Amino acid sequence: MNARPRYTVPTEYLLLACLVLFPLGAYANQLGSQMTNLLIFAILALGLNVVVGYTGLLHLGIAAFFGIGAYITGILTIQGYPFQTGFVIAAAMSTLLAGLAGILLGAPTMRLRGDYLALVTLGFGEVVRFSLRNLEEITGGVRGLNPVPPPSIPGLDDATWINDYRAFFYLTLALLTLVVIVLRNLEHSRLGRAWVAIREDELAASCMGINVNRAKLAAFAVGSALAGLAGCLYATKLSTTADPNTYDFNRSIMMLCCVILGGLGSIRGTLVGVLLLMGFDTILAPALDQWIQASNINPQGYAVLTFSNWRLLIFGLALIIMMRVKPEGLLPSERVKLEFQHP
Amino acid sequence: MMPLLAAAEPTHLEMFLQHCLIGLTNGSLFALIAIGYTMVYGIIGLINFAHGDLFMLGSCLALSMLKFVAPSESTLATASPLVIGLGVLGMLIICSVFCGALNVAVDQVVYRPLRNAPKLAPLVSAIGVSFVFMNIGLFWLGPADINFPNLVSDHNLLGEDAAIRVTLKDVLVIVVTVPLMIALTFFVKFTRLGTAMRATEQSQTAAQLMGIHVDRVIAVTFAIGGALGGSASVIYCLYINTVSFQMGFQNGLYAFTAAVLGGIGNIPGAVLGGLMIGLARSLGSAYIGEKWTSVLIFGILIVILVFRPAGLLGSHAKEKV
Numbered sequence: 265m266n267a268r269p270r271y272t273v274p275t276e277y278l279l280l281a282c283l284v285l286f287p288l289g290a291y292a293n294q295l296g297s298q299m300t301n302l303l304i305f306a307i308l309a310l311g312l313n314v315v316v317g318y319t320g321l322l323h324l325g326i327a328a329f330f331g332i333g334a335y336i337t338g339i340l341t342i343q344g345y346p347f348q349t350g351f352v353i354a355a356a357m358s359t360l361l362a363g364l365a366g367i368l369l370g371a372p373t374m375r376l377r378g379d380y381l382a383l384v385t386l387g388f389g390e391v392v393r394f395s396l397r398n399l400e401e402i403t404g405g406v407r408g409l410n411p412v413p414p415p416s417i418p419g420l421d422d423a424t425w426i427n428d429y430r431a432f433f434y435l436t437l438a439l440l441t442l443v444v445i446v447l448r449n450l451e452h453s454r455l456g457r458a459w460v461a462i463r464e465d466e467l468a469a470s471c472m473g474i475n476v477n478r479a480k481l482a483a484f485a486v487g488s489a490l491a492g493l494a495g496c497l498y499a500t501k502l503s504t505t506a507d508p509n510t511y512d513f514n515r516s517i518m519m520l521c522c523v524i525l526g527g528l529g530s531i532r533g534t535l536v537g538v539l540l541l542m543g544f545d546t547i548l549a550p551a552l553d554q555w556i557q558a559s560n561i562n563p564q565g566y567a568v569l570t571f572s573n574w575r576l577l578i579f580g581l582a583l584i585i586m587m588r589v590k591p592e593g594l595l596p597s598e599r600v601k602l603e604f605q606h607p
Numbered sequence: 608m609m610p611l612l613a614a615a616e617p618t619h620l621e622m623f624l625q626h627c628l629i630g631l632t633n634g635s636l637f638a639l640i641a642i643g644y645t646m647v648y649g650i651i652g653l654i655n656f657a658h659g660d661l662f663m664l665g666s667c668l669a670l671s672m673l674k675f676v677a678p679s680e681s682t683l684a685t686a687s688p689l690v691i692g693l694g695v696l697g698m699l700i701i702c703s704v705f706c707g708a709l710n711v712a713v714d715q716v717v718y719r720p721l722r723n724a725p726k727l728a729p730l731v732s733a734i735g736v737s738f739v740f741m742n743i744g745l746f747w748l749g750p751a752d753i754n755f756p757n758l759v760s761d762h763n764l765l766g767e768d769a770a771i772r773v774t775l776k777d778v779l780v781i782v783v784t785v786p787l788m789i790a791l792t793f794f795v796k797f798t799r800l801g802t803a804m805r806a807t808e809q810s811q812t813a814a815q816l817m818g819i820h821v822d823r824v825i826a827v828t829f830a831i832g833g834a835l836g837g838s839a840s841v842i843y844c845l846y847i848n849t850v851s852f853q854m855g856f857q858n859g860l861y862a863f864t865a866a867v868l869g870g871i872g873n874i875p876g877a878v879l880g881g882l883m884i885g886l887a888r889s890l891g892s893a894y895i896g897e898k899w900t901s902v903l904i905f906g907i908l909i910v911i912l913v914f915r916p917a918g919l920l921g922s923h924a925k926e927k928v
Contacts, residue, residue: 373913376913379648379652379726380867380916382730383867383912384908384912386860387905390860391901394902395902397898398898517734567746567750568746573745574742576742576745577738577743579735579738580734580735580738580739580741581735581739582735583732584736584739587721587728587729587732587735588720588721588732591721591727604724
């Protein structure tokens with residue numbers, strides 16, 4: 265391999281820098297709120313990437329931790345509970361407690377092999393979703409917990425948070441940037457290298473003196489904690505924890521698709537995956553729907569002529585074709601690329 | 608779930624038996640679907656996420672056939688039992704063939720090129736196939752739940768006043784599922800192809816060296832699994848009387864849980880697991896509360912996986928280094 269030039273700005277920073285300029289672009293006002301959602305999902309996907317991408321543990325229940333984060337924020341901030349803490353404490357607690365929940369799930373499942381672990385996480389995700397729905401005294405059932413107040417930061421009143429998408433956009437972008445910086449450093453740390461070693465060969469890694477269980481638990485904790493942070497942001501942005509079905513298996517799978525399509529184990533890949541896939545799902549598909557409706561192509565209202573009715577098909581085909589053509593993802597990390605070429 | 612319309616106030620024991628009956632009939636449906644999961648997993652180590660949605664497409668076909676043959680409900684009301692019986696048999700055969708063929712086609716087009724790829728690739732493709740199937744189902748049925756006409760009578764075979772309801776539907780489920788499972792067990796145990804299947808399961812390379820056409824064996828596995836899913840879909844339609852494009856996901860998950868519970872890759876295990884999941888579901892909804900049944904079932908899944916990952920009947924294969 266050629267030596268890389270010494271001073272390149274990492275792609276992920278370039279991407280984030282482009283995002284800073286987003287509010288200046290055309291359509292920014294219409295898309296701003298959706299874009300903020302994408303950034304929140306990016307944090308969630310980066311969390312999943314720690315578990316699936318770095319450590320190679322198939323996790324099918326990341327949405328549960330997303331939900332846990334959202335509900336902890338709800339419980340800590342809404343009226344009706346005695347806490348009513350500010351956003352900062354809620355965010356910190358959501359991150360911490362979701363990370364703790366990750367350890368609780370991870371600890372008994374350490375010895376499970378790939379597929380079985382995937383199923384346990386899937387089952388856990390469903391258990392959490394149904395519990396959120398059924399424990400109505402605590403979680404408000406299908407109505408969720410609301411209203412979650414906006415963050416109180418000096419100089420910004422509540423109306424600004426609600427009316428100007430840029431407040432949340434920049435808050436989320438700042439946190440996303442922080443997450444990216446932390447993860448980039450983590451990647452090259454002792455722990456990050458241990459994760460990659462486990463992904464490549466668990467047995468060899470343990471023979472080299474890596475404490476496999478501890479590293480895996482750490483991956484679970486970090487991944488879940490990031491998901492919890494994303495959940496906190498999501499609830500605060502929506503000002504409600506929403507219906508527990510927001511945190512269902514579909515969400516987990518969507519996030520997994522983002523990570524896999526973008527490139528396993530690669531921060532920039534995950535960011536691109538989220539922007540493409542979730543962007544398609546939440547921005548492009550509705551926009552095309554509106555366009556079809558506005559241009560009067562479909563006066564009879566045929567289901568076939570509604571674009572968003574095709575989204576599952578498009579997703580499915582994209583996944584199938586991707587696995588056939590470029591299973592390592594669009595922007596994989598160098599190591600993953602090699603692993604896929606020489607399995 | 609069936610309404611309990613017993614005339615006299617049923618005793619606790621009778622209630623319990625009633626729930627067991629419901630659980631066992633539901634469970635044998637889960638078992639039929641679970642076999643499809645377990646066979647495919649046993650032979651190529653793939654969690655076939657699309658299997659539940661294949662089952663859903665089978666129900667779509669059953670509904671469409673019924674609508675084609677009898678566009679109005681009144682035609683059905685006047686049809687003789689013999690005609691309906693033959694019709695059900697025809698539906699069973701056509702749906703089984705359809706689902707089996709579709710499953711093989713998907714295997715050939717999607718999974719086969721990925722046989723030597725890392726394990727994640729076919730798994731993600733299976734999720735993709737499941738999305739595609741779901742979308743086809745959405746166009747086929749529309750977004751709402753659709754009522755499937757009641758072809759089999761709801762009359763209580765023990766007499767309308769009896770405390771326990773046993774209807775023709777329950778009988779139908781048992782009459783279809785049990786022979787299929789027995790036939791399959793014999794097929795896998797005693798025929799040449801079944802032996803080849805078990806050999807391929809143990810080691811593809813060794814099987815190939817012994818002259819087994821591995822690709823054909825895998826295709827047969829997908830065909831059988833799909834066909835069982837197809838017949839389960841018809842029975843499901845007749846028994847539950849509702850079809851929706853989303854039914855594949857939930858039933859697929861339950862069936863998969865059943866497969867894991869019994870020991871994945873193990874056919875009698877899948878049957879046992881299916882029955883247990885059915886029982887857990889009906890007894891759980893009777894005594895714990897309907898809304899907690901899913902938690903109960905997934906809780907069982909987690910506990911089994913954590914404490915006995917090989918399942919109830921599976922033997923734990925030591926991982927070789």
